[in-house]
Amino acid sequence: MNDFAFHTPSSLKEAAELLAQYDGDARVMSGGTALMLLLKQSLVNPDHIISLHRVPEARSIEVSDGVLHIGGLVTQREMELSPVVREATPLLANAYSRVATVRIRNAATVGGGLAQADPAMDPPSSLLVLNASVKVTSASGERIIPIADWYSDYYETTINEDEIVTELLVPVQPTDMAWTYIKYLPRTEDDYATVSVAALGKAENGKISEVRVGLGAVSSTALRASDLEAALLGADASFDVLKDASQAVADIVDPTSDPRGSADYKRDMSVVFARRALQQVLNVEG
Ligand SMILES: Cc1cc2nc3c(=O)[nH]c(=O)nc-3n(C[C@H](O)[C@H](O)[C@H](O)COP(=O)(O)OP(=O)(O)OC[C@H]3O[C@@H](n4cnc5c(N)ncnc54)[C@H](O)[C@@H]3O)c2cc1C
Numbered sequence: 001m002n003d004f005a006f007h008t009p010s011s012l013k014e015a016a017e018l019l020a021q022y023d024g025d026a027r028v029m030s031g032g033t034a035l036m037l038l039l040k041q042s043l044v045n046p047d048h049i050i051s052l053h054r055v056p057e058a059r060s061i062e063v064s065d066g067v068l069h070i071g072g073l074v075t076q077r078e079m080e081l082s083p084v085v086r087e088a089t090p091l092l093a094n095a096y097s098r099v100a101t102v103r104i105r106n107a108a109t110v111g112g113g114l115a116q117a118d119p120a121m122d123p124p125s126s127l128l129v130l131n132a133s134v135k136v137t138s139a140s141g142e143r144i145i146p147i148a149d150w151y152s153d154y155y156e157t158t159i160n161e162d163e164i165v166t167e168l169l170v171p172v173q174p175t176d177m178a179w180t181y182i183k184y185l186p187r188t189e190d191d192y193a194t195v196s197v198a199a200l201g202k203a204e205n206g207k208i209s210e211v212r213v214g215l216g217a218v219s220s221t222a223l224r225a226s227d228l229e230a231a232l233l234g235a236d237a238s239f240d241v242l243k244d245a246s247q248a249v250a251d252i253v254d255p256t257s258d259p260r261g262s263a264d265y266k267r268d269m270s271v272v273f274a275r276r277a278l279q280q281v282l283n284v285e286g
Pocket of ligand 1: 027028029030031032033034035036072098099100101104107108109110111112113114115116120121122123163164165166190191192193
């Protein structure tokens with residue numbers, strides 16, 4: 001690990017000014033759960049670390065005008081346990097509850113997870129189907145980025161080097177749609193997913209009236225299965241329809257082989273778990 005100067009700003013404004021001052025040679029640290037590993041392995045070598053642990057802002061969770069606002073420094077354990085999050089977006093509370101271990105979730109933050117952007121993380125597929133957005137702040141102002149435009153590649157987002165994730169905005173989850181988050185992990189309970197699927201759905205008079213499907217761990221970013229969603233609208237909520245339609249997932253995923261499974265296995269499992277998630281949210285037995 002290289003030597004670096006460790007800064008502890010006491011406000012977001014000060015943190016953003018430091019980030020601008022060091023112009024690409026600084027890294028923000030929130031929980032440190034991922035950044036410490038990157039530093040130890042010399043995968044990043046900044047001369048400056050700007051820790052947010054003394055920053056008092058960006059720690060609240062509140063609902064306003066039908067949108068859940070979550071500060072970037074809220075921990076992933078708070079996301080799991082907060083009664084506000086559980087009521088407004090039960091899918092998201094569930095996805096955060098599946099991240100690693102309690103020890104990691106106690107330290108890891110919402111903002112750090114968004115910036116880390118590992119495609120195998122648990123929250124991204126839920127964030128996609130909930131149509132979330134990310135607020136970033138720099139010394140020159142703020143901007144809001146729809147989650148569909150946030151993840152750009154493996155561990156890459158559309159954030160700029162001088163920006164800090166300060167808020168996650170999530171529309172309150174529709175109460176008339178059933179939801180599920182399936183994390184398929186054949187190894188240990190605290191591992192990253194081999195394949196994960198988040199879904200929301202509703203059927204009326206036996207026909208599918210709304211459905212949303214997000215996939216994790218099977219491409220360079222989490223994916224929304226938009227073509228599958230469109231194909232199912234108005235279709236019969238039956239096992240055969242879901243089984244046939246789910247095959248479309250095989251064409252949009254692009255997994256890599258790793259110790260959690262070969263690329264072919266992950267592709268097959270993404271079809272299977274997309275179908276199972278659809279069965280759950282549309283109450284279809286198989
Ligand atoms: C052993 C282990 C197991 C894990 N298992 C899972 C799992 O099963 N599922 C899962 O979803 N995740 C898992 N994770 C990943 C975990 O979710 C991330 O480590 C965590 O989300 C990062 O959050 P952090 O606050 O610790 O970020 P940090 O480590 O502080 O930072 C991570 C990256 O984001 C940048 N950054 C941090 N905060 C901000 C900010 N506010 N604005 C801009 N950039 C910022 C940093 O510079 C760094 O590049 C695991 C991690 C570990 C170490």
